[in-house]
Each structure stands twice: as structure tokens, then as C-alpha cells.
Amino acid sequence: MRKFLNLSLIGLTIITLTNCNRVSTHKSTLTGWSFNDPKYGNYIKGNSSEGQKPPMGMVIVEGGAFTMGHVQDDVMFDWNTTPTKMHIRSFYMDEAEVTNSEYMLFLQNMRDVFPPDEDKYKHIYNSVLPDTLVWRKSLGNTDLLSENYLRHPAYSDYPVVGVSWLQAVQYCKWRTNAVNLRTLIERGYIKNIFENDTIRNFFDTDVFLTDASLLFDGDTTVYKKGIPVKKIRKKGAPKAPKGSFQGRAITSADGILTQKFRLPTEAEWEYAAKAIIDSREYNNIKGRKKYAWGGKYTRDNSKRYRGDQLANFKQGAGDYSGLPGWSSDGSDIPIKIKSYPANGFGLYDMSGNVAEWVADVYRPIIDAEANDFNYFRGNIFTKKMINKDGKIVIVGDSELAKVTYDTLVTGKIIVVDLPGTIKYVPVTKDEAYTRRNYNKSNNSNINDGDHNSSRFYRDEEDGLSSNARMYNSPVKPSEERDSINGRTIKKYDAKKRTTLISDETRVYKGGSWLDREYWLDPSQRRFLPQYMSTNYIGFRCVADKVGPMGKGVKYINQAFGRSRK
16 A cells, blocks of 8 residues: 555656646746737747648758768868868758659649740749750760650659759749648648639748738638637627638748758758768767768678669769679669668668759858858848838839849849749848848858958958959069069969859769769769759758757756756
8 A cells, every 4th residue: 555655656746747847838937928818919829849740751860960071081182071070950851852753743833833825924934944955965875865854754753853953942942832832721721722723823931921912813712710719709799701711820930831941051961961870879970981871882781682782873984784684783874762772861862873952152161160050151141122111022013023034154044033922132231230140141252252251351341452362373573574674573464264163153962873983972072053954963852940959859968867858
């Protein structure tokens, strides 16, 4: 009996302590006001469990510290991947590359929403079409791939290629809107607009959160009751008409909508590819990894698959897949996704198959001294454009924000902002005044030969035009001499030099079916102008994880013997 009472007392104590530590979701613990209560103004507090599930097709990559860059011998001696200690936040990442079938869904929807036969939309669909001619070779018979690789069902589960960095970014934006639209329809917040032929099926998440009445040609019957709201009904007040909007609009505080999809940063991609979780022992890294898988070799050493390659890559001159009857890597071009084992995070093809675009602007050196936390180069800080009436500006609705197009150096015409989206403009210097974390809108070239990174950073920038010299060389004494006294004239040449490195040059990572083994190392990095595409570069998306680093994982605090979730 005494044992039973002791156990009951222990259980009651645990329940009491748990309730004491639990944060109330219905009442403010600091003011006593109730959330979502008409007696206290119906102030919002969403359910923290909303929106925490991994998006479809994605796995969680738990963040942490890792060594970014080469940890093996640098045989090229280009100092392009110097080892740097870096911390990465948790995020979600696609299990595999975006496939032809998934990109074709994007193309079909863009064609429906922005019909190319309408003059105001005529360039939009063409701007997102992949370049299928990347398969052509001057001395090769590859017309079959140019004509079939993107659209033929035989290649539907193969990674999409011929996509530029700009097109990959556009796909990420579309995917955000597509996923959120599906969520709102399935939860009953929006009627199924695909069954309505009278309105244009255009949806934008930012517009929906800002002013939902601006969508669907102003047809408010598309919306249902919204988020239920408790109301104090006065006596004799008439009932709301049947089918009318009776709740409140959805906000980001409700946690219903997904985080934005985007391209991974270079640091995120490399961290996910290396998957050091495979070689972790407690809080230490045991050994070094050269590839996305463990070990120092590219061939499988298991009994069943011994000798088979662990990735799809070019094994030698003229050797893209091995001997007939012994196809050691399975394909001479990109292969169907998930054809090889996943790495420690559950990600496929992080080494081989196709290389992948990442978000970063390329520079030869990672500036770890400036930031070792979620490093990224390419930030452009913007704000919503507001008109003189204090309302947000929608692209295409006024002279203030016409639909504008840009002609790339390739001759391709692309749309700068899609019609119906919110117009964003760069933040001004006045808005960045007194900020310590940034002082301008475009930070792509920050600390890279700009005024602040020079020895003249204390001087006024406007008066430094004569000192702006980075690449000009001194003229040889034998070439320039004073004709009177024969002394050397000290001057610099005036040659205009060019480079592929610019603020429009982006990094791509990982080896491909066309690359040799050297490029399978996740530390390797290459670059290409953001408007160009190839037959060996694809992409995958990521989404930020909100809340704790891991879900359902206990972290032990050794010093105090406590655990936290």
C-alpha cells in the first residue's frame, strides 16, 4: 500500500511540474489576457504545431557546425575552397533534384495562367522554358535528347537540365504559391479555383497575406469562412447571410502557410551533401569524408553490388557508363532520380548525376571573418512599394508599376516581375541609416573591393575616383620616358580588363554525369553566369525550418544533467 502511495505521489509531482512548465496557448502568461477571445479583443496566437511538418518531397537537415571547403589535398592549388568552420541552421531540402515531370507541371500552369497568345503575357511562358538545345554537339549525334529529354515520358523522372539560375529561382517562387494554394483549398479556406472557368487561376502568397481581395479578379466569393472567430452576439442582431465571410483573414501568425521555397545557399548545400552525421561520434567527427557517402572510393564494396559505382559520373575518356553487360554506373546521361543510395540525411544524388545551382554570388574566397553563421553572399534587401494613397502597388495595375521585361545577353526576353505580384523596391540609404548589420540594399559585392573594404574607407566616397585602381599595371620604364630629361614617366596603363566574375555570376555545386571523379567532392565549387544553362546543371529546393533545430530529438546538457526538447 505504501509503495502504491509513493508511486502515486511521484506521478502527481511529475504531472504538476509538467503543467507548471507548459506554456499556455490560450492565455498570456505575462498579462493574463486571453488569446482569440472576443472579451479581450480577439488578439491572435496561432497553434505552434501548425506548419511544422516537412514539405512534400523534402527531408529535414538538422543544422550544426562543419568544416566548409577542402579537407583533402587541393591538387588544383587554386585556394578556391579553403577550409572554414561554419554553422548552419536547420532546414528542409528536396530528397532529389527537380525532375522533368515536376518542371513540366510548372510550365503547363504558367501557360494556363499567362497565355502566350495574349499580348500582355506573350514573353512570360517562353522565359521559363528550358533550353533543350543544350544537348546539341557540333561533332555528335544527340538530336534525340534535344527533342525528347524534357517531354518524353521515358525521361519524366530524370532531373531537369537546360535551366538557368534565373529560371530555377522563378520555379521556387511558383512552388511556394502552388503549395500554399493547395493547402488553402484542402483545408476549406478557398474554393477550388480550378473548377471555376470565369477567373484567372493566379495565386500569390504575399498578395494573399497582404490583401486577399486583390486576387481572383476581385471575386470574394472564392473565399469561405476563413479562420473561425468567437464573437459576442448582441441581442436582436441579424444573422450573417448564408455563405458570407464570417471569420477573419489568415495571417502568417496562424502558421498555416508554408515557408518560402528557394535555392539552397552554398554553405547549406555543402553541409547537406557532406552529411557529417554519418561520421559523428558524440560531439566529435570521426574521420573525414571525401564524397556524399562514407569511405574514400567511388565503388560499392558490398557483397551484392561489389564494383558498381556509387554515383553517375564520367569514369574516363569516352567512358560514361562502363562496359556493355556491366554498366557500373547505370547511365551515360543523367539517370532517374533516387537510383543510388541516399546519404546520411536521406538526400539522393548529392554527388553525381547532375550538378546543382545554389543561391550564392560567386567569389573566389568565402569571407568567414565577416560571417560564420549561415553564410550567404547575394542579399538584396527590399521593401513593398507603397503608392501615395498608402496602398501596396501591384505589378501591372498602374503606370507606377508596369510589367517590365529584360533582354539578356543571350537575346532571351524575361519578365522582371510577374503581373499580379507585389512590387518590391530596394531599401534606401536613409532607411538603413544607423543600422549596424547593413547599410545598403544590394550586398552582393560587400567586402569585395568596394569602398568599405579599401584602405580609403574613412574618406568620402565621392572624392576617390582618382584612387579607384584595382587591375591597372604600371607602365614599363622602357615604354614611357620623358623626351627632355630622359626620366621615367610614372603612370599606369588604361586597359579595360574583363572577368567572368560579377554580381550576376552564380555558384553551382556537385559533380555530374559529364564530370570526372574530382568534381564529386561536395567541397568543389564552380561558377557560371546566372542567365546561362547547360545539359549537366539542375537544381533542388530548400525551405527554412521554423522553431527548434530538430523535432522530437532530445539534447542532453551534460553539465547540468538536464534534457530539453
